Amino acid sequence: MTQGRSIRLFLVDGTPNGLLTAEIMNWTGHVLTGPRSKLAELVQRPECGRTGVYFLVGPDPDDSLRTRVYIGESDDVAQRLKTHNRPEDAGGKDFWERVCLVTSKDQNLTKAHVKYLESKLIGIAASAGRCVLSNGTAHEYAGLPESDRADMAFFLEQIRTVLPVLGFEFLRELSKPSAPVTGDNLPTIERSPLFRREVPKEGGYALAQEIDGEFFVLKDSRARSKWGGAPGGYEALFKQLVADGVLVPDPSGLLRFVDDYAFKSPSAAAAVVAGRSSNGRTAWLVDGTGQTYAAWQDQQLSALQPALEDA
Known part of the structure; x- marks a missing residue:
């Protein structure tokens, strides 16, 4: 039987449509999400000054029935989000309506860690097939020691657990009926x-x-x-x-x-x-x-x- 987990959600401004943080017990990760309309408040949060990975999410301009996602990483997410908020012809991105940022509470995520996470997350989202990716093909990033890769595998597992709880389904694997059922699943x-x-x-x-x-x-x-x-x-x-x-x-x-x-x-x-x-x-x-x-x-x-x- 799969073990239960406790996720702590906090409504930053007390409203369901505002900024929201999420944490899983015994996980050093920290999730911050909110609508684009709250971007001015979001970039002032201390999390946005840390190293992390982020997701821009919105309807696909070519097909409103689909979700479009951009996955990125940065040492200064606030600055990167300000760039993405520019018009398309000025180097920004127009499609996104929500942003989700994942950082570490102990601030131990390095640039190498988030580049590795970004690469893996792009591959997972492409494989799941639940969204249209704005990213190109994921480049395999192998610049981490074996012990760090093991730590990031656990970090990825927690990201894939908490994001669907917040309404982001694009990392959730499809368990198709025709797929072989193994002893593990x-x-x-x-x-x-x-x-x-x-x-x-x-x-x-x-x-x-x-x-x-x-x-x-x-x-x-x-x-x-x-x-x-x-x-x-x-x-x-x-x-x-x-x-x-x-x-x-x-x-x-x-x-x-x-x-x-x-x-x-x-x-x-x-x-x-x-x-x-x-x-x-x-x-x-x-x-x-x-x-x-x-x-x-x-x-x-x-x-x-x-x-x-x-x-």
């Missing part, structure tokens, strides 16, 4: 049964599985060949998946998923498969039983009821 991965969704009137079907809280439509599932529902809704997502090559034409006349794809909800997945708006809680059926996704969820809760009554 078997205890931490929760998998649902397979769900099935028919493609109306066209004879195809899709299979899906919920894993670690994400709803995946499985590779080689079929979807309707074009959007046939009312404009709006998940139409933009359907067209994006076609444009990105996630859905490709199949000899059957349908579209085929070339890989497992994680949707934000069962309804989003059901709508893309059907080519129209759809209630995923009733459209997805447990494969082989006909039980709806909603009924399956209720069954999980009902199974807990005796234990709750005995508690």
